[in-house]
Amino acid sequence: MTIRVWDYLTEYEAERGDILDAVETVFRSGQLVLGASVRGFEEEFAAYHGIEHCVGVDNGTNAIKLGLQALGIGPGDEVITVSNTAAPTIVAIDSVGAKPVFVDVRADDYLMDTTQVEAAVTGRTRCLLPVHLYGQCVDMRPLREIADRHHLPILEDCAQAHGARHHGRPAGTMSDAAAFSFYPTKVLGAYGDGGATITSDETVAANLRRLRYYGMETRYYVVQTPGHNSRLDEVQAEILRRKLTRLDGYLAGRRAVAQRYADGLADTDLVLPRLADGNDHVYYVYVVRHPRRDEILERLRGYGIELNISYPWPVHTMSGFAHLGYPTGSLPVTEELAGQIFSLPMYPSLPVEIQEKTISALRDILKTL
Known part of the structure; x- marks a missing residue:
């Protein structure tokens, strides 16, 4: 037997009945796309964080990408973040036409060194993107102060930090928006890809909902900016609802x-x-x-x-x-x-x-x- 860093089979055996019931629930629901399971998961994930809005999307990379777009980040803008992260963080920034600007990390906990951030701010900086790495949070208090001084939004990358807290506040609630991945290995993992972006801003949430659905508010009609097909799958949403309780x-x-x-x-x-x-x-x-x-x-x-x-x-x-x-x-x-x-x-x-x-x-x- 080879020992590896991650395995889901033991957990699956323990939860198999509930997982298969989740699949059956969706298949018998009569709605396979953006139905009751996605809506239910969005409400419950938002409530878990004590925040107003959650918009489910197809993966964690697009949770970041759509989060940036919903905040108005686009071509020519700069986003300050770190290089000690998974490539998708930076791929998402690049995909909206923005430029990643890197600061180093701290040697003791490997998290963003917030003392370097202000010196990296330029006239083109439009967003700060801290990565809550390996399961714990970046020091958000000084980062929030910098953001407020320069009138910049913060988008938290919470792909590795479901349930983490910083001075009592849940990861994802210390910013203008926050992106989560539900890739199977994650702390809250689906049985396939999935993601979500959370926010307390009604306008940002409305932007997110349009962007994940081609840019539509009404079926077949694109409003304002064209978006993407980035919807969270009903089956994965129902599985995530069950797993969220655990x-x-x-x-x-x-x-x-x-x-x-x-x-x-x-x-x-x-x-x-x-x-x-x-x-x-x-x-x-x-x-x-x-x-x-x-x-x-x-x-x-x-x-x-x-x-x-x-x-x-x-x-x-x-x-x-x-x-x-x-x-x-x-x-x-x-x-x-x-x-x-x-x-x-x-x-x-x-x-x-x-x-x-x-x-x-x-x-x-x-x-x-």
Whole structure:
């Protein structure tokens, strides 16, 4: 048996009856697109966050893209964000014609270094896009102050932070809009693609609803700006409704796994995740750090353990984004992290014996490096 960073089969066996009932509910509903399941999930996901509006879309990338467009971001605008993220964050910015402008991350928690943001603001800056990475939130208080001084909207990338909190506030509620992914690996994951953008702004919400449906308010008639076919699927929405009721249990499971790692690896020279001040971490991934990362990963394969790197290539170093003009060395913390970080198995149904095997293998390897 190969141990990997993520697996859904144990969870599926436990929830199989409910998942299949969700599919049956939709198939018997008589409406397969933008029906009762999407509306129900939108209402319940908004209520979970204590916010007015949720607009379900087809994936997390389009949740960001449509969020930017709904905020009025377009060609020639600049969006300040980070390179230590999954490529879709930057793909979404690029897809609306805007330019990503990168600041570095903090060396201790790998989150946006908000002390660098104000210096990156120019006359073309139109949005700040913090990425709540690995399961905990960026320091939003100074970011909000910068946004207010320069009259800029904030769009939170919450793809990895369902249920996380910052000084008691849920991720996604500290901005003008926030984008979520429901890709299967996520803290709240569908059985396929899905996403949503939440907001308390009625105008932004109306823009989002038009944009996900070709730009239409009335069937067959495009109003104002042409949009996209970016609707959340009814089946995935109904599954997400069921799973949303279990989200707090998933979070407890992830935190229990994280605590076992912290206890089992505390006396090693692995750098373990640091909880930033004011944060409640949800451990979407459990990212550790070591200067001999590649050797550790190769030796773990001998134990039947295949781990992941989140992320091996900072976005600004990818050839597809060479046109942005960030040379090697321009984001030193991000670049150093890319050579040292890796993710341990993390999901709420992770069997204790698999986690203990992973801890034991790591301890054996670290002793002999």
